[in-house]
Amino acid sequence: MKTNILFSMWIPFFGTCLGSAMVFFLKNQISEKLQKVLAGFAAGVMMAASFWSLLLPSLEASEDMGKWSFFPAAIGFICGIGFLLLLDVVTPHIHFDKQQEGPSRGLKRTTEMMLAVTLHNIPEGMAVGVVCAGWLSGNSNISSTAALALAIGIAIQNFPEGAIVSMPLRAEGMKKGKTFIMGALSGIVEPIATALTILAASVVVTILPYLQAFAAGAMIYVVTEELIPQATGGKHTNLGTLSFSLGFVVMMILDVALG
Numbered sequence: 001m002k003t004n005i006l007f008s009m010w011i012p013f014f015g016t017c018l019g020s021a022m023v024f025f026l027k028n029q030i031s032e033k034l035q036k037v038l039a040g041f042a043a044g045v046m047m048a049a050s051f052w053s054l055l056l057p058s059l060e061a062s063e064d065m066g067k068w069s070f071f072p073a074a075i076g077f078i079c080g081i082g083f084l085l086l087l088d089v090v091t092p093h094i095h096f097d098k099q100q101e102g103p104s105r106g107l108k109r110t111t112e113m114m115l116a117v118t119l120h121n122i123p124e125g126m127a128v129g130v131v132c133a134g135w136l137s138g139n140s141n142i143s144s145t146a147a148l149a150l151a152i153g154i155a156i157q158n159f160p161e162g163a164i165v166s167m168p169l170r171a172e173g174m175k176k177g178k179t180f181i182m183g184a185l186s187g188i189v190e191p192i193a194t195a196l197t198i199l200a201a202s203v204v205v206t207i208l209p210y211l212q213a214f215a216a217g218a219m220i221y222v223v224t225e226e227l228i229p230q231a232t233g234g235k236h237t238n239l240g241t242l243s244f245s246l247g248f249v250v251m252m253i254l255d256v257a258l259g
Contacts, residue, residue: 003149004144004145004148005132005135005136005198007148007151008150008151008194009128009190009191009194010123011151011152011154012121012125012128012151012154012155013149013187013191014131015154015155015156015158015159015162015187016158016183016186016190017162017183017189018159018160019158019160019162019163019164019182019183019186019195019208020162020163020165020166020180020182020183020186021162021180022162022166022233023167023170023176023179024176026163026167030163030167031104032235032236032240033236035164035230036230036231036232036236036239036243037160037231037243038160038163038164038239039160039227039230039240039243040227040228040231040243041160041244041246042157042227043228043244043245043247044155044243044245044250045106045157045229045248045250045251046154046219046227046235046247047219047220047223047247047248047251048153048248048249048255049154049164050215050219050220052125052251052253053149053150053153054127054131054216054219055073055213055214055216056098056214057079057131057142057209058072058076058212058213059209060072061134061208061209062236069229071077072209072210073209073212073213074213075210076209076211076212076214076217077123077213077216077217077222078217078220080215080216080217081218081221083214083218084123084221084222084225085221086117086219087119087122091119096200100248114172116226117161117165118186120161121191122189122191122193122202122217122222123193123219123222124154124158125191125193125194125197126214126215127150127154128154128215129194129195129201129205130197130201130208130214131147131150131212132147132194133198133200133201133202133208133211134147134204134208134212135147137208141173145147145258146258148258149258150254150255152254153250153254153255156247156250156251157247157251158190162183162186164189165186166179166180169183197215199209206255229243
């Protein structure tokens with residue numbers, strides 16, 4: 001496997017680790033304003049990545065279908081939304097915009113927090129995986145640098161996500177070292193999801209446009225269900241909106257400049 005693919009697989013995980021390491025430098029809690037800024041930025045990055053790195057290549061890869069070229073993107077997108085909706089319903093976890101609520105279904109709060117992060121990271125890992133698979137399959141619309149750009153963008157948004165997850169665990173009394181490890185391990189699902197997606201797409205190359213749109217739908221579900229409500233709820237909504245715009249532009253620049 002090419003060096004760029006290996007980097008792309010692990011860069012998002014390193015972003016999560018760096019974010020989790022903030023427990024060693026910040027106070028026990030993140031201020032409401034900073035949470036909105038971080039959530040808004042993460043939402044902007046994921047929204048831009050969903051379009052520039054996933055939906056647009058899905059449409060371009062299906063151009064030979066003529067007026068039906070929208071079909072793989074539409075079907076994949078809807079399935080991606082449905083998949084995350086199903087996981088959201090059947091998996092007990094804490095919604096990031098409702099962190100003050102108590103645990104549900106008898107699980108520990110830390111367990112529910114970890115499950116919440118896992119839900120976030122699955123579509124991100126799939127997103128990197130389908131772009132890497134597109135390049136490996138010889139798709140002329142996807143380059144190795146495009147996969148690297150997407151991985152860097154997701155790593156950037158994983159940094160605040162890692163902090164958002166680890167800091168509440170620290171505030172509940174968990175030791176800094178254990179909090180860092182828990183936060184870092186929450187991102188390990190991303191390289192696993194990346195590798196599995198690459199394998200699936202390599203077996204059946206024709207499903208690549210569907211997988212690209214599927215990952216986009218899953219990511220946008222996370223954005224609209226979790227990140228945007230956290231960024232724009234309550235006071236200081238302008239901070240969330242502005243940081244969303246900044247995150248979107250940063251990811252767009254990365255994709256266009258490196259892709």
